[in-house]
Amino acid sequence: MVSIPKIYSGVTEYRLRPGGALHTTDSYLKFATGREGVSKNLISMFDSMPMSKPIVIFIRRGDAFSSGLGMTTAYLASPHAVRLCEIDGTHPDNELYRINPDKVAAVVLCRLNRPSWLPAGKVFGPGLEIVSIGEKG
Amino acid sequence: MNAIGLFGAFATLFAAGYGLLVLLIHRSARLSLAEQIAFSWLFGTGAVSLLLWAFGFFADGLLLQGLVSFVCISLGMVGWNLKKPSQTRSKARWFEVVLTPVIAIEIAIVFYLSFVHTLGWDGLLNWEIKARYAFANGGVLPAAYFSDTGRAFSHPEYPLAIPFTELWLYLWLGEPNQFCAKTIFPAFYVAGTFLVAAFTARLSRRTWLGLLMAALLFFVPQITVEVGCASAGYADFPLSVFYLAAAGCLFCASERGNDVFFRLYAACLALLPWVKRDGLILWIVAAACGVFVILWRRKSPLSLVAFLPGIVIICAWRLYLNAMHALQAVDFLPFNLETFRTHVDRATPLLSALLAEFCNLPTWSLFWFIVAVAFLYALPRMRDPGVVALLLALIAPIVLYLSLYLFSSWPNYLDHVGLSISRLLMQVTPVGFLLIALAISRRPERRPQRVQMPNRATCAIARSERTAVVELA
Numbered sequence: 377m378v379s380i381p382k383i384y385s386g387v388t389e390y391r392l393r394p395g396g397a398l399h400t401t402d403s404y405l406k407f408a409t410g411r412e413g414v415s416k417n418l419i420s421m422f423d424s425m426p427m428s429k430p431i432v433i434f435i436r437r438g439d440a441f442s443s444g445l446g447m448t449t450a451y452l453a454s455p456h457a458v459r460l461c462e463i464d465g466t467h468p469d470n471e472l473y474r475i476n477p478d479k480v481a482a483v484v485l486c487r488l489n490r491p492s493w494l495p496a497g498k499v500f501g502p503g504l505e506i507v508s509i510g511e512k513g
Numbered sequence: 514m515n516a517i518g519l520f521g522a523f524a525t526l527f528a529a530g531y532g533l534l535v536l537l538i539h540r541s542a543r544l545s546l547a548e549q550i551a552f553s554w555l556f557g558t559g560a561v562s563l564l565l566w567a568f569g570f571f572a573d574g575l576l577l578q579g580l581v582s583f584v585c586i587s588l589g590m591v592g593w594n595l596k597k598p599s600q601t602r603s604k605a606r607w608f609e610v611v612l613t614p615v616i617a618i619e620i621a622i623v624f625y626l627s628f629v630h631t632l633g634w635d636g637l638l639n640w641e642i643k644a645r646y647a648f649a650n651g652g653v654l655p656a657a658y659f660s661d662t663g664r665a666f667s668h669p670e671y672p673l674a675i676p677f678t679e680l681w682l683y684l685w686l687g688e689p690n691q692f693c694a695k696t697i698f699p700a701f702y703v704a705g706t707f708l709v710a711a712f713t714a715r716l717s718r719r720t721w722l723g724l725l726m727a728a729l730l731f732f733v734p735q736i737t738v739e740v741g742c743a744s745a746g747y748a749d750f751p752l753s754v755f756y757l758a759a760a761g762c763l764f765c766a767s768e769r770g771n772d773v774f775f776r777l778y779a780a781c782l783a784l785l786p787w788v789k790r791d792g793l794i795l796w797i798v799a800a801a802c803g804v805f806v807i808l809w810r811r812k813s814p815l816s817l818v819a820f821l822p823g824i825v826i827i828c829a830w831r832l833y834l835n836a837m838h839a840l841q842a843v844d845f846l847p848f849n850l851e852t853f854r855t856h857v858d859r860a861t862p863l864l865s866a867l868l869a870e871f872c873n874l875p876t877w878s879l880f881w882f883i884v885a886v887a888f889l890y891a892l893p894r895m896r897d898p899g900v901v902a903l904l905l906a907l908i909a910p911i912v913l914y915l916s917l918y919l920f921s922s923w924p925n926y927l928d929h930v931g932l933s934i935s936r937l938l939m940q941v942t943p944v945g946f947l948l949i950a951l952a953i954s955r956r957p958e959r960r961p962q963r964v965q966m967p968n969r970a971t972c973a974i975a976r977s978e979r980t981a982v983v984e985l986a
Contacts, residue, residue: 379732379878386738387622390629395692400631400641430663444634447666451642454649458663 377461399446408445409501418452421498421506425453429481429509431472435470442487447502449484456481467491483507515686515693521698522685522890526678529564530557532588535595535781543597547707552777554704555758558697558751559784560678561585565652573651578684596930605720612724619731624699626737627744632691635681636746641694642667642674645906648683659837667696672830674788675748695746702743705754706730709946711758716899716947717954726946735943737875739937748789749936755792757782757943760906764947767806767899775812778803779819786827791914795940796823798909802902809898825838827832833864844929845920856919859926863918865929867911884945890952900951907944910937 379463396402398415404413422431431453435446443462450458459473469491472483483494487503497507520545530553537556544552564581574578605613632641642664647654659669681693686693706727714723731737734903736743736750743750762778765771780801785792800820807816846852871881894900912935923929 378874379734379737382734383732383737383876386734387626390627392625395628397688397690397692399690399692401691403631404637433663447638450663450666451638451645454646455655457657457661460663461665512907 389413401452404444404448405500405504408441409449409504411501414500414504415433415452417500418449418506421508422453422456425456425481425508427455427481429479430459431482431484431486432461432475432480433486434461434463434471435486435489436466437462437464438450439487441503445486446484449486449504449506453484461486477509515690518686519682519693522682523696525589525685526557526561526583526681527553528557528589528592529552529560529585530554532585532590532592533560533610533780534777535592536588537776538773539595539776544710548711550789551704551707551711551754552758553785553796554700555755556780557585558678559755559780559787560588561681561839562674563787563824565677565680566673566762567716569653573653577652604683608721609724612721615728616710616724616731619728620699620703620706623731623737623744626742626909627695627699628692630744632695633741633745633747635741635748637691638666639668639671639692640675640746640748641679643669643673644669644679644683644694645689647676647680648689652680652684656837659834659839662840665840666788668842669837670834670841671748671790672787672792674784675751689786691842695744698744698746698750700753701751702736702860705743705750705757705943708754708757709943712757712764712947713950715761715765717950719954722950722953726950726975728941730946733878733880735935735939736942739876739935741939747936749791749939752785752788752792752795753940753943755781755788756795756799756906756940757947759785760802760903760944761947763799763802763806763902763906764899767810767897767902769810775816775819779822782819783822783826786823786830791937791940793827794917795825795910797912802905805905806898806902823866844922845917846922848920852920859919862927863915863930866927870934870938873935873968879943880942883949885980887945887949887952891948894951903944903948903951907941907948910941914938 398413401415402413405418406412420467425431426468431450433446433449433453435441446460450460461468463471466487466489468485468488472491475483483506484495485505487506490505490507494507497505499505527550529872530547533556534544534549534552534632561581564584565577568577568580631637640833643658643765654673658664661669675697682693682697683689704734705803709730710723710727712723713726714720735741741747741749759778759781761811762774762781766775766778778799782796782803785796785799800823803819804817806812846856871877871885888904888907891900891904895904921929
């Protein structure tokens with residue numbers, strides 16, 4: 377009896393929806409960016425980048441949303457190698473200065489501000505921006 | 514197309530598991546249909562994931578899938594040829610007739626829950642990620658994954674039973690599919706429910722009690738709807754089912770001459786460290802219980818061979834991780850006396866946290882209160898080695914898990930506790946149900962004509978009993 381209300385609310389909280397191959401990541405990314413079907417776009421984008429170069433993902437220290445977004449992006453970026461960089465604050469300018477653009481395929485900003493000197497990337501909602509550094513030849 | 518792929522994957526999993534089960538029981542025991550289904554699922558997932566990993570050293574792609582399928586089908590055929598006729602059933606009581614559809618509805622709800630929810634965080638980023646990456650690499654985890662610092666968050670060092678069962682589905686589906694991957698988790702719930710029903714019926718001699726315990730499993734929110742629940746895609750609930758199988762089989766094996774259940778115990782024991790890293794602790798506890806039963810019952814020293822498969826799996830996985838230069842988790846400080854001495858002051862807050870968790874009604878309902886009462890009821894039966902083993906199997910992992918937090922490297926170790934303790938406790942929850950059943954069945958059966966050995970609970974007795982859910986007929 378004690379647990380019935382909790383279980384009832386757990387069962388009735390969500391409705392059955394058609395599930396796709398990227399069902400979970402789409403849900404996570406919709407929650408973070410507000411957009412539908414982002415996973416497929418991310419995979420296509422990463423596929424268009426040179427596989428030999430890593431993806432650098434910037435996340436904000438102490439921000440669980442940023443960190444979750446970064447890890448989900450890292451999950452989808454395979455088979456690229458990824459580097460997760462945790463920074464304090466919302467401006468990764470110093471860290472970006474240290475990056476050699478010839479050795480990186482893309483920079484991903486998770487709930488962080490892109491410096492004005494960095495070319496605009498593809499924006500997926502308010503929290504996710506991917507700046508492609510070198511396209512596949 | 515997905516349905517055909519899923520059917521193929523599940524059919525081969527069950528075939529492999531059934532073949533192994535029949536080889537283990539070797540014509541010497543009759544199991545109910547529910548037990549056969551549950552053990553077939555557990556052994557099937559264990560065997561297929563191990564085969565995918567082992568064959569992956571020299572094969573990949575279609576060849577890998579073909580080889581593993583061949584072994585699964587061969588095992589299934591061997592099992593079919595050696596199978597024994599089903600048990601005869603007598604008429605079910607009205608209470609059992611009522612409980613059977615209740616359990617069926619609960620199972621349907623767990624399937625429903627697994628489809629309306631996404632994979633949980635760990636379900637995706639600790640477990641499914643490995644299946645996905647292995648699929649993209651022809652069924653073999655890329656060597657680079659193990660040392661990829663950017664993906665260290667996904668714990669490359671975790672064992673592969675769950676991800677490679679998902680991989681098996683992907684190989685049959687022809688694509689990685691996060692939605693279909695979730696189907697394996699309600700299957701573990703089904704196995705857990707059937708085993709709770711079957712073991713309770715065996716140790717209590719009451720079918721209705723088995724069905725009641727199986728039905729009550731659903732009413733523990735941690736198992737049904739909480740974070741890390743049975744449908745979330747985490748490894749904790751599957752691990753709890755393997756542990757239940759090991760503990761239940763050991764209880765049955767504590768009777769003289771019941772070697773069949775000892776072999777089943779050995780098989781379930783071996784798979785514990787293959788399901789989750791924490792499974793190593795459960796393996797140590799279950800193995801210690803096994804040694805206790807061997808000594809108490811003066812079983813042959815050859816019984817110690819039962820521990821060999823688990824040791825082989827533990828060592829092989831450790832060697833593999835070393836060879837791959839796998840990154841190690843940083844959640845814990847070095848396990849040594851110095852760390853223990855400097856962190857022993859955490860003991861009191863940890864005990865408080867544990868007690869608070871036991872009293873957490875939204876997560877556990879009344880489960881731990883009932884377990885506490887059952888514990889008191891079980892104490893007078895400590896002369897029975899099966900009861901001692903069951904109590905140890907319940908309490909020792911809790912003590913060991915709590916001790917682990919002394920070595921937590923988290924800045925606030927109580928955050929570490931808060932995030933994981935409910936899932937760790939869930940790993941022993943089904944065993945708690947067996948203890949409750951033991952307490953309820955303490956009084957002798959009133960109708961001795963149905964009992965072959967009236968002085969003690971016995972697993973042999975249940976061979977002649979019907980198990981309504983369990984027979985599923």
